[in-house]
Amino acid sequence: MSSNIQSQFGVNVLDVIKIQYKTRIIFDYVQSCYTVSYIQKGEVLTTSSEGEYVASAGDVMIHRPNEPFNVISKRDGVHYLFNINATVGAGDDFFKLFPLGKVIRVRDRDVYERKFDELRSLWLQEEDDLRNVQVGSLVFYLLYEIVESTKHGGRRASRDPAVTDRFNEALQFMEDRLDQEITREELAKLYHMNPVYFSRAFQKIYKLTPMQMLRKLRLQHAKQLLESTDYTMEHISGRCGFYDASHFSKAFQTVYGKGPSEYRKSIKFTKTSIASP
The missing domain is CATH 1.10.10.60 (Homeodomain-like)
Incomplete structure (x- = not known):
């Protein structure tokens, strides 16, 4: 028995970065692509038109294109992030077909971090067809992990302003x-x-x-x-x-x-x- 499977997933990977900081303050930042930012260490307050969220170690933040957002942290932190455009089928936006929350709790941190390290290592290698296929496959795997995490209660609700002691x-x-x-x-x-x-x-x-x-x-x-x-x-x-x-x-x-x-x-x-x- 055999199956003929044609992939309908297309991804354009723009950057793969590890960021380490003492404090991180970004105001009204706008980008032309999606940024998927995993917090390996630290805690940040992120806000956009969708609301206000607190993201901590083990969470993924998804910043959407052409939408201003803020990120504020007063403590040491490490972020694993990649910038992408992803499409499905005839060019439909992946993140619109599979809507995810602004902040998502990853179901298995060790797996996510290990796969990201593989992605980062490949990204730093000289570009060729095999490397590009491997990069795309690993990005797809990380997106799969994020989607699956939402099924396990990983989607984080926005912070309730009625009970916050922030100010x-x-x-x-x-x-x-x-x-x-x-x-x-x-x-x-x-x-x-x-x-x-x-x-x-x-x-x-x-x-x-x-x-x-x-x-x-x-x-x-x-x-x-x-x-x-x-x-x-x-x-x-x-x-x-x-x-x-x-x-x-x-x-x-x-x-x-x-x-x-x-x-x-x-x-x-x-x-x-x-x-x-």
């Missing part, structure tokens, strides 16, 4: 410096992020921009001072980062429906009423 450091930074001038750029530097992307990611989690959150924290602190101290309006406005008492009063009334003086009187009246027999 706790920024919140603490604001709370420790409410009386100081703070800029979006200064906050973004805490995470080695582009200020525009930082603001977008922050707002996705808290439904407020960083500057709106700073204003909210300042007014909350001012409210606490009105309730618990006899500080003057000038003193409170300075402690909470407002230009002057007039600016503070307008901002407070907009949020709480009462001016700070009126609010303090209502609090004192409430306390007196509770304390009376």
Whole structure:
């Protein structure tokens, strides 16, 4: 018994690379091909139009052509990656016919890394027909491993912004410096992020921009001072980062429906009423 099998898989391998780094920060990077990047060591935050994902050792990230993406890591890492264009049949995009997640957990790390090392070794050899066939076969094998990994629960869901504590450091930074001038750029530097992307990611989690959150924290602190101290309006406005008492009063009334003086009187009246027999 025999079978006549004609391959319908075509692949154009553009590069095969091992990358080692101390930190890795890429913003709004756009490429004309697919990049399949396996994390051998480290952990990165990767974002694109598809969402935000955390990828760690044993995960594969798939970056699609002509779609900006970011990769951020503050720790040592090693990535195994190859750049390709892959087609099936009459030229249909492989990754559109077989949609995969942005981040996939590889089912067998040892096998994947061993096959990648074979691919890398071949890629560095002098080009000839046999070498090209072997390279294409190994790329196909690695793609097969990735596809099979999704069947074993390897597809990673996007990070849930409702439970993330990613920007706790920024919140603490604001709370420790409410009386100081703070800029979006200064906050973004805490995470080695582009200020525009930082603001977008922050707002996705808290439904407020960083500057709106700073204003909210300042007014909350001012409210606490009105309730618990006899500080003057000038003193409170300075402690909470407002230009002057007039600016503070307008901002407070907009949020709480009462001016700070009126609010303090209502609090004192409430306390007196509770304390009376």
